[in-house]
Amino acid sequence: xxxxxxxxxxxxxxxxxxxxxxxxxxxxxxxxxxxxxxxxxxxxxxxxxxxxxxxxxxxxxxxxxxxxxxxxxxxxxxxxxxxxxxxxxxxxxxxxxxxxxxxxxxxxx
Numbered sequence: 001x002x003x004x005x006x007x008x009x010x011x012x013x014x015x016x017x018x019x020x021x022x023x024x025x026x027x028x029x030x031x032x033x034x035x036x037x038x039x040x041x042x043x044x045x046x047x048x049x050x051x052x053x054x055x056x057x058x059x060x061x062x063x064x065x066x067x068x069x070x071x072x073x074x075x076x077x078x079x080x081x082x083x084x085x086x087x088x089x090x091x092x093x094x095x096x097x098x099x100x101x102x103x104x105x106x107x108x109x
Contacts, residue, residue, distance in 0.1 A: 005029070005033070008029060009029075012025040012026065012029065019082045019085075019086075020082060020085070023082065023085040023086070023089065024049075024051075026089055027049045030092055034047060039099060039103075050084065050085045050088060
């Protein structure tokens with residue numbers, strides 16, 4: 001049996017022209033879920049999108065000229081500018097699936 005969430009994912013994938021757009025759709029889908037689902041609402045009341053986090057994390061040192069930019073790191077190290085977002089998506093997916101598995105385990109007592 002598929003959940004409404006699982007039914008929406010292929011629609012978002014099919015309507016996305018880029019990986020970045022897929023990520024944006026995924027964020028817009030997951031954020032309200034995490035903020036409203038009883039299991040997660042207390043933990044995830046304030047959620048930032050990837051682009052909001054990236055803007056906040058982009059820092060440079062005036063003394064050294066070193067720039068701390070996750071996007072540059074992803075391009076230089078992973079050869080994939082979408083790597084941070086894809087990693088975040090995988091972590092969220094594994095977390096949600098883990099919760100589903102745990103919730104469906106038989107009661108011990």
